[in-house]
Amino acid sequence: MILPIVAYGHPILRTISKDITPDYPALQNLIADMWETMYHSNGVGLAAPQINKDIRLFVVDSAQIIANLDKEEKEEFPNDEGVKEVFINAHIQTLEGEDWAYNEGCLSIPKIREDVFRPEEVTIEYVDENFLPKTRTFNGITARVILHEYDHIEGKLFIDHIKPLKRKLLKRKLDDISRGKIRVDYRMMFSK
Template identity: 80%
Template sequence: MILPIVAYGHPVLRTVAKNITPEYPNLDQLILDMWETMYYSNGVGLAAPQINRDIRLFVVDSAQIFTNLDDKEKLEYPNDEGVKSVFINAHIRELHGDDWAYNEGCLSIPKIREDVYRPEEVTLDYLDENFQPQTRTFNGITARVILHEYDHLEGRLFIDHIKPLKRKLLKGKLDDISKGKVRVDYRMMFAK
């Protein structure tokens, strides 16, 4: 089932998400719905707070990014082929490398894209969809997508990483999004 995406201004996007157990109700179906929602919305990642659940769960398919890159662009990310994974109860173990800029967007903040600086690598402790413990290091665009989704679990948004003056210039657009004055090709849920 395709779920509505929570829009900027909804309080769940500023809530620190909670860990879950294997007994979380209908978790398998929720994960399937998140994949379907993410693909329908043309996203490469989706975090549970974006579908109005304050739990530590996100899905990422950065592999689809690499299918759309030309050979020259693929050379820019030699150690990153992308990943398609479920991340439950993720916590950052380490950040590595220099911060680098990339133009990010967010399904919860449609029609706004900005350069955001993030580290080159992230090592995460998390559980997979079978609740098996994992510790993996990700780099390049995949690390970026994971860090973007991880931010949602911590109540942060990509716009929190841009300079205050730039955020101030975006205030009108952000206010419009929070009021529902935005048109997208997917369902959205707005704060009341």
């Protein structure tokens, strides 16, 4: 089932999410709905707060980004093959490498893209959809997508990483999004 995406301005996007247990109600259905919603919205990641759930769950498919890079771009990320993965109860262990800029966008903040600096590498501890524990290190674009989605479960947004002046210049667009004055190809949920 395709779920509505929570729009900028909704308080859940600023809530720190809670860990869940394997008996979370209809978890496998929720995960399937998140994948379907993400692909329908042309996203590469989706976090539970973006579908109005305050739980530490996000899905990432960076493999589709890597697959669409040209040869030169792929050479920039030689150790990044991309992943399609479910992250539950994720907690960052370490951040390594130089911060680098990449133009990010967000399904909850449509039609706004900005360069965001993030570290090259993240080591993260989580459980998968079967609640099998994992600790993995990701780099390149995959690390960036994971860090973007991880921000969501920490109540942060990509615009929090841009300079205050730039954010001030975006205020009118952000206000329009929070008021529902935006058209997108997917269903959105606005705060009342």
